[in-house]
Amino acid sequence: MKISLITTAGKKIIRAGPVLSECLIGSYTMRLKCIRFRLTSKELPRMTATNAVWRPPRMCDDYWNEFNHCKSLWNRFYQYYTFGTIPACQQWKDDYKACREWEKRHNAEAKELLQQSERARVAAQSKFAPVWKLRQKPPEDWHLPLNQEKPEEP
């Protein structure tokens, strides 16, 4: 099994031996943290070290599509039906403008605005403490064959 990793030196293929084989399962963020932990800093240079390799988190068209979707009549209705409020869509438009600004001029201010906005979105989603503990790997019995003969215990 090979893992492909994009580094500042270009695409690098790393053989997944016993050290990295544990990093092939679980959620995306867990796998990424696992790979970064297990490789040395020499083998994994910082991916976002310079402005030249940074890209906006989403394509600029995605920001525009999200803005249009947000201000649509159906979305306004669903927001009112779910939360009793009208959706705030201006941030998507501001992010689209910042994205275009970055594409044209590689403006550091535009990059900062975009990063702040997306981090705020991620923070809003992780505002509440989870009820349960996340797994490091899938359940061991997920793929086990069913035992049809033996009655199942509750």
Next chain:
Amino acid sequence: MDQARESEQKDEDYGYGLFPKRKEGKYKKGSLGESLFTFHNKCQVMLHFALETSPYAKFLLGVMKQSGCAAYKDRHFACEDCDGIVSGGFDAATSQIVLCQNNVHRQSHMNRVVTHELIHAFDHCRAHVDWFNDLRHLACSEIRAANLSGDCSFGNELSRLNFGVKGHHQDCVRDRALRSILAVRKVSPEEGKKVVDEVFDSCFNDHAPFGRIPHNKDYVKFSSHDFQNRDRYYSNL
């Protein structure tokens, strides 16, 4: 006190009473009797159609496959006769989604039940959910399933003659989560309501893997696009 608790636990069947065919069936699986005298074949056809065409189901299956929990129709789904009016369930002991072939007769209903149970399966795959001993965990998964599966869509609530609009979605999620808990656990409505209220804020706002509440298939398209681009997103935050 301990003896009372022990006897309570012995009486608790964890909802398995609603799914009597989990342990034994009147007709042997694959038999002519099963084909002729139950809705088994119809359920299988509707299930296949749901897995192939429902954007919700396809998205959830894709995400679960990426997380190491690929769900296969023959192993992880079962069509069985059920008691009462229950439409389906998730059996954590066997990692199986049970579909009630005698209670699900329309394709739209099947799509919704499959989505609902896949959310339970997704939670089982990604977290240590203590289905049998921790009521908070059960409540959380039921809140998420009612929230994200379309159970509480405006159209479905109208068909149940529930005519709320402003913020009604949340009321519906609370109500349906409570009903689901009461169906499978021997707890009082007050105790059930208390547990739902305790975990509601955290679980209602947990939209994984969709990233948003998928009110219709267009929202699922956005979720799918975000999921496919998650590498770029997180590496450039």
